[in-house]
Amino acid sequence: KQEVTQIPAALSVPEGENLVLNCSFTDSAIYNLQWFRQDPGKGLTSLLLIQSSQREQTSGRLNASLDKSSGRSTLYIAASQPGDSATYLCAVRYDYNFNKFYFGSGTKLNVKP
Amino acid sequence: DGGITQSPKYLFRKEGQNVTLSCEQNLNHDAMYWYRQDPGQGLRLIYYSQIVNDFQKGDIAEGYSVSREKKESFPLTVTSAQKNPTAFYLCATRQGPSYEQYFGPGTRLTVT
Numbered sequence: 001k002q003e004v005t006q007i008p009a010a011l012s013v014p015e016g017e018n019l020v021l022n023c024s025f026t027d028s029a030i031y032n033l034q035w036f037r038q039d040p041g042k043g044l045t046s047l048l049l050i051q052s053s054q055r056e057q058t059s060g061r062l063n064a065s066l067d068k069s070s071g072r073s074t075l076y077i078a079a080s081q082p083g084d085s086a087t088y089l090c091a092v093r094y095d096y097n098f099n100k101f102y103f104g105s106g107t108k109l110n111v112k113p
Numbered sequence: 114d115g116g117i118t119q120s121p122k123y124l125f126r127k128e129g130q131n132v133t134l135s136c137e138q139n140l141n142h143d144a145m146y147w148y149r150q151d152p153g154q155g156l157r158l159i160y161y162s163q164i165v166n167d168f169q170k171g172d173i174a175e176g177y178s179v180s181r182e183k184k185e186s187f188p189l190t191v192t193s194a195q196k197n198p199t200a201f202y203l204c205a206t207r208q209g210p211s212y213e214q215y216f217g218p219g220t221r222l223t224v225t
Contacts (some may be wrong), residue, residue: 021212034213089155100171
């Protein structure tokens with residue numbers, strides 16, 4: 001069974017802090033990995049997509065890395081702001097069934113002003 | 114205004130009734146997905162469709178049915194056979210194999 005794990009489940013940090021969210025997966029035969037943000041009661045918003053051939057992707061204050069051999073991806077958020085408070089989810093697709101996404105349970109981030 | 118629309122935002126039904134959730138997209142994406150989200154859990158795949166008139170079961174298809182008669186539309190019916198239908202339902206699309214997935218705003222279904 002393919003599993004995607006996100007630790008910690010919740011994180012609270014003061015405004016301005018740099019932080020790292022983790023995503024672990026069980027199989028290195030990864031097709032790509034996508035990071036999302038979800039606000040309460042809303043749909044998911046795509047943040048970054050990393051293909052299996054890439055090591056990292058950047059968008060503004062966000063940087064996502066991918067290490068297939070260790071089965072890990074990290075989402076780095078620089079200079080966090082209260083508006084970054086949300087749940088962050090990662091989703092993995094594998095080579096043998098790239099139509100299917102495997103989701104982690106998410107990390108709920110609270111950035112305190 | 115482009116994107117994915119799901120209607121209604123909130124839906125209430127009595128136990129034993131079938132209910133259909135709407136998902137429409139104008140992104141011209143080929144693939145469409147239905148997920149269920151329960152508190153504290155990740156998304157679980159119900160059904161997905163790669164092209165018109167074709168769809169595959171996901172991990173939790175029992176008690177659900179779908180159709181894909183048009184590229185733009187992928188409605189989900191929650192039948193009375195679904196034992197715990199109360200949940201947040203999310204529709205998503207994807208343009209091609211290497212592309213990212215996009216989500217609609219979701220429908221919260223409450224069955225009493």
